[in-house]
Amino acid sequence: MIPPTKDQPEESADGADAVTRRTALKLAGATLGAAAFAKAIAPIASWTSELSVDEFLQKHYRELSREELERVMARMEQETLREYGAEVAIHDARPRPGVKFGYALNLSICVGCRKCAQACHRENNHDRPSGNSYIRVLEMQKGSIDLERGDVTYEHPVPHPDKYYMPVQCQQCDHPPCVNVCPVEATWKEPDGIVVVDYNWCIGCRYCEAACPYHARRFNWTKPSVPAEEVNPVQAYLSNRIRPQGVMEKCTFCLHRTREGRLPACLEACPTGARVFGNLLDSDSEIRRVLANKRVFVLKEELGTRPSFFYFFDE
């Protein structure tokens, strides 16, 4: 008997026109291909009215021209008006030459009132139901510096005589581990020391949240809910504009204020004057006087992150 050639399909044992192995493999391949194609175009299939074509095609912040960025911010203002009923002005606050921001906090006079966390919540248009804030205030046992033993959920009157209070927010590290782990370069360090996020480029993988040793990054689990009358209308692209759902966010030292020379909201809210903010490159600044005359320390120095946020006690 002559064996079947390449072009002659092998007949089944009973001689009927059954499906050959070659046809079955072709069919399986076509099915897998179709499934892969469907998966590849899934983002388009799940397109919602909340995601415009312009938003979908928007470039990275650092690749946008001035004109493109103006159009993007105008679109965002319209979206905020449509979705939140609030008229806002979004601007692009750029770093100032000769400025590197530094922050210091006097732990001897912080009373743990959490006014800073509340001010952050309002200033940065945080989601209201979750009570989000970029600042956590740790209640620490006197004599201990172990952050893991700090309690953030205290409710009793403060200051407690056996405790001291340590507000923790983004340390704006010079060697930021959160930046290194971002797979899409949606977060980076600016020339004035601020670590920022392009909320429209972030894919929400939360690697940065895991990498930050200070627990300073936050994830938007839901679309932020802010009543129109409570929306802070003074917004910047890289800071306090209302973030989309599913992206990371973090403290920017209120760059929409500080890049215009103003003090951060958390500092203005502090009733005891525990916070000191300024330009590290200005030898006459208040922050430089603190660094020169106080025994300052940084959190988790052994990690080599080189924070721009310093703590000190009065002598």
Place this chain on the structure above:
Amino acid sequence: MTGHWDLTAGGRVRNTCTDCHDVHAPAYPQVQPVFAPQDRGARQQRARAAAAFPHDSSH
């Protein structure tokens, strides 16, 4: 303190302690803290601290 860190851009207003406190009763009064954290991280942090240091009465 309110205002500007950059004094070339604007001024600042700084309260002294005696603007608010009676100099004859200088101890800071205790205050009720505001804005307790409600996020999941805060709850987890407290649970971790309680589990790690079960005999610590401060938690």
